[in-house]
Amino acid sequence: MGQREETTEELSERVLARLRREYSLVSSEVWVDDVHRVDFVGFRPARNSPFPSSIERGEFVFVEVKSCMNDFKSGHGLTFRGDANWLVCPPDLAQTLYETRQLPKDAAVFCPDARGRLQKKFDLGIGPGSSRIASVSELLFRMVNHSAYSYRTSRGVFSNDYCPWCSPYRAKLLNDIDDVCGDMDLIEGIELALEVNDPQGVHLSMSHDNGIDCAYIPINYCPICGRNFRKDR
Numbered sequence: 001m002g003q004r005e006e007t008t009e010e011l012s013e014r015v016l017a018r019l020r021r022e023y024s025l026v027s028s029e030v031w032v033d034d035v036h037r038v039d040f041v042g043f044r045p046a047r048n049s050p051f052p053s054s055i056e057r058g059e060f061v062f063v064e065v066k067s068c069m070n071d072f073k074s075g076h077g078l079t080f081r082g083d084a085n086w087l088v089c090p091p092d093l094a095q096t097l098y099e100t101r102q103l104p105k106d107a108a109v110f111c112p113d114a115r116g117r118l119q120k121k122f123d124l125g126i127g128p129g130s131s132r133i134a135s136v137s138e139l140l141f142r143m144v145n146h147s148a149y150s151y152r153t154s155r156g157v158f159s160n161d162y163c164p165w166c167s168p169y170r171a172k173l174l175n176d177i178d179d180v181c182g183d184m185d186l187i188e189g190i191e192l193a194l195e196v197n198d199p200q201g202v203h204l205s206m207s208h209d210n211g212i213d214c215a216y217i218p219i220n221y222c223p224i225c226g227r228n229f230r231k232d233r
Contacts, residue, residue, distance in 0.1 A: 007067035011088050014118050015040055015063055020151055023061065025140070029148035032062070032134060036079040039065045041143055056136055059083045069093060072102075080107045083130040094121045106131045 012028075019026045023042030030041045046057035062082035066072045066089045080087075085107040089097075094109045096102075103109060109122040132139075144150050 004067045004071065007090060008065055008071070011065045011067065011090075011112070012039070014112055014116060015065060015086075015088050016151075018118050019061070019063070025143060025150065025152060027143040027147035027150040030143055031146040032079065032081065032139065032142055036081075037077070038062045038079050039077060041082070041139070041147070043140065043143065058136060060132060060136075060139055061086060063088060065089070066093065069096065072097070078104060080104055081131050081133055083132050084108070085125065085131060086110050088118065091121065098122055 016026065016028070019040060019042040023044045025043045027041050029037055029039065031037050032041065040063040042061045042063070044059055045054040046059075060082040061084040062080055063086045064077050064079065066077070066087060068090075072078075072089070072093065078087075085104075086109075087094075087104050087107050088110045091111040094111050097104075097109070103122055103124050105124055108120050108125050110118040111121045113119050134142075
């Protein structure tokens with residue numbers, strides 16, 4: 001994997017982690033119309049409630065990820081037609097776009113800080129206005145049916161930056177913990193568990209209740225909130 005691909009992957013992981021904390025439905029690689037595909041689209045109803053009026057007044061955010069200037073100028077992936085729009089890129093690219101007056105119109109620019117958290121660096125958004133053309137029902141349909149993946153999330157799950165899956169580790173360093181926790185039931189008889197007893201890294205295990213066909217997979221990020229385990233060591 002080249003540097004450009006690695007940067008794109010890391011930025012995308014940061015985007016997904018933040019969107020899943022702040023939006024109720026998140027989809028990746030969404031065809032928002034027949035010719036435009038957006039890296040990520042997030043939706044949250046007004047007041048985060050399920051009532052029809054709250055759905056109609058909900059917010060869509062369109063997120064485009066760019067790793068370098070060549071990627072930015074590739075002619076693809078600059079579709080900013082949401083209620084909110086983000087360009088996520090490395091800080092040096094954001095600064096170059098600012099200095100050369102190429103910042104995208106109607107979009108905010110987010111960059112990772114020293115700890116990997118996305119922070120707003122520039123904002124040419126239109127305040128409370130919206131660039132959205134498509135209807136709520138059309139975009140929701142496309143998020144579910146015309147995307148690579150869709151994630152049903154809840155802001156309540158991550159209140160106060162609390163991840164119910166990996167939060168038992170937040171009070172201490174990972175290498176100080178030597179037991180298994182963070183179990184998460186998926187289907188009856190199948191569960192995931194986060195294990196940190198290997199000094200070389202964190203592992204995600206998936207097993208059946210009969211103990212057969214166990215998968216043991218090394219991971220660097222919490223699969224729910226995107227926490228970077230290696231950086232937390």
